[in-house]
Amino acid sequence: MKLGDLSEAQLVSHFRESFPRGDRTIIGIGDDCAQVAAPEGSFIVTTDVMVEDQHFHLSWSTGYEVGARVAAQNLADIDAMGGRPSALVASVVAPRDMDADVFLDVVRGLGDRAREAGAGVVGGDLSAGEKLVISITAFGYCPGPVVRRDGARPGDVIAVSGTLGYSYAGLDLLEGGHVDPSARGVEQLGELAPFVDTYRAPSPPLGSGVAAAAVGAQAMMDLSDGPATDAARIAKASGVVIEFDRPAIEQEAWRLQTPARICQADPVWWVLQGGEEHGMIAAFPPDVALPEGFRAIGRARSCESGEDPCAMFDGEVLRGAWDHFQADSVD
Amino acid sequence: MKLGDLSEAQLVSHFRESFPRGDRTIIGIGDDCAQVAAPEGSFIVTTDVMVEDQHFHLSWSTGYEVGARVAAQNLADIDAMGGRPSALVASVVAPRDMDADVFLDVVRGLGDRAREAGAGVVGGDLSAGEKLVISITAFGYCPGPVVRRDGARPGDVIAVSGTLGYSYAGLDLLEGGHVDPSARGVEQLGELAPFVDTYRAPSPPLGSGVAAAAVGAQAMMDLSDGPATDAARIAKASGVVIEFDRPAIEQEAWRLQTPARICQADPVWWVLQGGEEHGMIAAFPPDVALPEGFRAIGRARSCESGEDPCAMFDGEVLRGAWDHFQADSVD
Numbered sequence: 075m076k077l078g079d080l081s082e083a084q085l086v087s088h089f090r091e092s093f094p095r096g097d098r099t100i101i102g103i104g105d106d107c108a109q110v111a112a113p114e115g116s117f118i119v120t121t122d123v124m125v126e127d128q129h130f131h132l133s134w135s136t137g138y139e140v141g142a143r144v145a146a147q148n149l150a151d152i153d154a155m156g157g158r159p160s161a162l163v164a165s166v167v168a169p170r171d172m173d174a175d176v177f178l179d180v181v182r183g184l185g186d187r188a189r190e191a192g193a194g195v196v197g198g199d200l201s202a203g204e205k206l207v208i209s210i211t212a213f214g215y216c217p218g219p220v221v222r223r224d225g226a227r228p229g230d231v232i233a234v235s236g237t238l239g240y241s242y243a244g245l246d247l248l249e250g251g252h253v254d255p256s257a258r259g260v261e262q263l264g265e266l267a268p269f270v271d272t273y274r275a276p277s278p279p280l281g282s283g284v285a286a287a288a289v290g291a292q293a294m295m296d297l298s299d300g301p302a303t304d305a306a307r308i309a310k311a312s313g314v315v316i317e318f319d320r321p322a323i324e325q326e327a328w329r330l331q332t333p334a335r336i337c338q339a340d341p342v343w344w345v346l347q348g349g350e351e352h353g354m355i356a357a358f359p360p361d362v363a364l365p366e367g368f369r370a371i372g373r374a375r376s377c378e379s380g381e382d383p384c385a386m387f388d389g390e391v392l393r394g395a396w397d398h399f400q401a402d403s404v405d
Numbered sequence: 406m407k408l409g410d411l412s413e414a415q416l417v418s419h420f421r422e423s424f425p426r427g428d429r430t431i432i433g434i435g436d437d438c439a440q441v442a443a444p445e446g447s448f449i450v451t452t453d454v455m456v457e458d459q460h461f462h463l464s465w466s467t468g469y470e471v472g473a474r475v476a477a478q479n480l481a482d483i484d485a486m487g488g489r490p491s492a493l494v495a496s497v498v499a500p501r502d503m504d505a506d507v508f509l510d511v512v513r514g515l516g517d518r519a520r521e522a523g524a525g526v527v528g529g530d531l532s533a534g535e536k537l538v539i540s541i542t543a544f545g546y547c548p549g550p551v552v553r554r555d556g557a558r559p560g561d562v563i564a565v566s567g568t569l570g571y572s573y574a575g576l577d578l579l580e581g582g583h584v585d586p587s588a589r590g591v592e593q594l595g596e597l598a599p600f601v602d603t604y605r606a607p608s609p610p611l612g613s614g615v616a617a618a619a620v621g622a623q624a625m626m627d628l629s630d631g632p633a634t635d636a637a638r639i640a641k642a643s644g645v646v647i648e649f650d651r652p653a654i655e656q657e658a659w660r661l662q663t664p665a666r667i668c669q670a671d672p673v674w675w676v677l678q679g680g681e682e683h684g685m686i687a688a689f690p691p692d693v694a695l696p697e698g699f700r701a702i703g704r705a706r707s708c709e710s711g712e713d714p715c716a717m718f719d720g721e722v723l724r725g726a727w728d729h730f731q732a733d734s735v736d
Contacts (some may be wrong), residue, residue: 101551106486109447115443115446118438119438119441119494123532128533155437155438199453200454201455209540
């Protein structure tokens with residue numbers, strides 16, 4: 075069955091079945107607006123869009139994985155402020171001739187990830203179009219201090235949670251034709267499963283951002299575009315230089331040795347430039363015990379005379395690899 | 406210059422120039438999340454997506470008009486709850502070979518409409534894609550009671566604010582080749598200007614929803630899909646029948662006589678089925694003096710035995726014309 079065979083009303087009814095209501099939802103799906111409780115007197119909000127054949131391929135990922143991925147990246151943005159998610163809304167553009175089961179699988183993946191995180195899905199919009207486009211806006215609240223990206227201070231320890239480079243390795247395995255795109259899980263993919271599965275639907279350690287905020291993280295982001303790019307953003311916003319520690323980066327890279335051998339790729343590059351994994355990168359005061367799951371990968375220091383804030387590795391200023399409007403954009 | 410010639414950083418810098426910050430913005434553009442004040446302890450939220458060649462054509466509308474239109478339809482959803490807008494976020498997918506000036510015009514149209522309404526633009530996301538897709542999520546707060554769509558009671562007066570059928574007339578004028586797609590305003594379009602301009606960028610009477618809530622409107626929506634469809638939604642949610650009043654509808658249709666003659670169209674059809682204008686349709690208790698700009702166009706009554714809730718005109722149950730997933734979808 076094609077999506078165009080379903081009425082908008084039938085689709086909305088599937089949405090209602092798949093989407094959690096959420097504890098903070100006062101008015102849910104079905105009116106001009108939803109209403110969400112914000113007893114703190116404010117809310118935090120983030121939005122992300124994912125486009126077929128730009129951010130994912132339906133020949134490589136199931137609908138469920140695509141839905142889970144877009145949910146995860148928005149939920150990670152909430153976590154990156156030290157926040158907990160309350161609700162999200164979804165706008166979806168889909169071709170009329172799209173397989174209805176694949177589409178409903180997207181909806182289920184999105185709904186399940188929201189449910190696991192304790193967020194309601196409180197609204198959405200739906201339109202026909204040539205490619206699948208999913209735009210999510212997520213809301214949350216901060217139980218403690220709101221952690222921005224501009225608070226890193228000289229001497230801070232830079233630490234990460236979640237995997238590094240797994241998604242990039244998975245993408246290269248798929249792009250290079252080194253794995254069967256229809257293979258899934260450890261049974262079919264063996265030791266390559268964690269990489270390919272992370273590319274298809276990252277499982278960031280949601281809640282690690284809240285834990286980091288609780289112990290006093292001074293600056294934080296989720297790893298959307300990779301440590302090189304995201305550390306540079308923290309550095310620029312905070313007016314510091316962030317220097318990655320080679321042994322720590324090599325330890326991360328060591329976990330990627332099998333796919334790196336297969337793809338003949340540099341695993342250090344994957345670690346530094348690999349995005350779309352959505353763990354946290356945070357700056358902690360030097361005396362803080364890192365929360366569970368965090369590994370120190372560098373330090374913040376003052377800019378020397380004439381030096382601009384930046385992220386560095388091995389004495390070189392790192393440049394980000396990703397710009398969605400350049401020809402070499404993330405695929 | 407093409408969009409692909411600009412870096413994402415340059416684009417974000419244009420966004421910052423064009424977008425208002427908003428009085429309720431605590432953290433604006435530039436971090437993983439924005440933070441918006443909600444001293445009422447809750448917020449309302451709506452989302453809408455507009456797709457090139459589904460909802461608009463760049464050969465018919467300027468970028469500015471497209472941006473203004475998508476802002477207007479979201480701001481109207483806030484108004485339709487009796488709410489005032491606080492902030493919005495925008496996700497935009499655009500082709501790399503899109504003219505950069507047209508794109509920046511979209512951004513300006515969006516920013517100007519938000520500014521006029523008192524809302525900040527606090528975040529967004531940007532991706533390359535084949536067609537222009539704009540997804541807006543808008544937030545607001547209700548100074549008085551939140552008006553849902555399920556509160557219409559038998560005896561209520563059904564009244565509307567804003568124009569009816571103007572956008573549909575404008576679309577038919579453009580689709581039928583009756584006007585030069587490059588013509589704009591009264592000077593070039595004469596008496597057809599209000600219709601064509603409303604299609605390109607509706608100017609709903611924002612604030613009329615808040616005014617309706619203040620005098621006790623019991624159910625309300627903005628006119629997204631036209632009186633037939635939207636009244637039926639209020640009727641179904643409220644468990645009543647809404648009967649349109651022929652003389653009142655004909656009075657609305659009378660304003661459309663010139664384009665109707667040119668297009669050889671039925672102006673009553675335009676009035677009942679014309680959407681995308683985003684005025685309000687609301688149910689008022691019979692003793693209420695309607696706020697300025699509202700015209701009574703019908704009444705709510707109880708369902709008779711065996712009768713389902715619906716909207717009726719001339720003794721016939723009205724069916725909505727629009728479903729974005731059917732072949733005869735709105736163009």
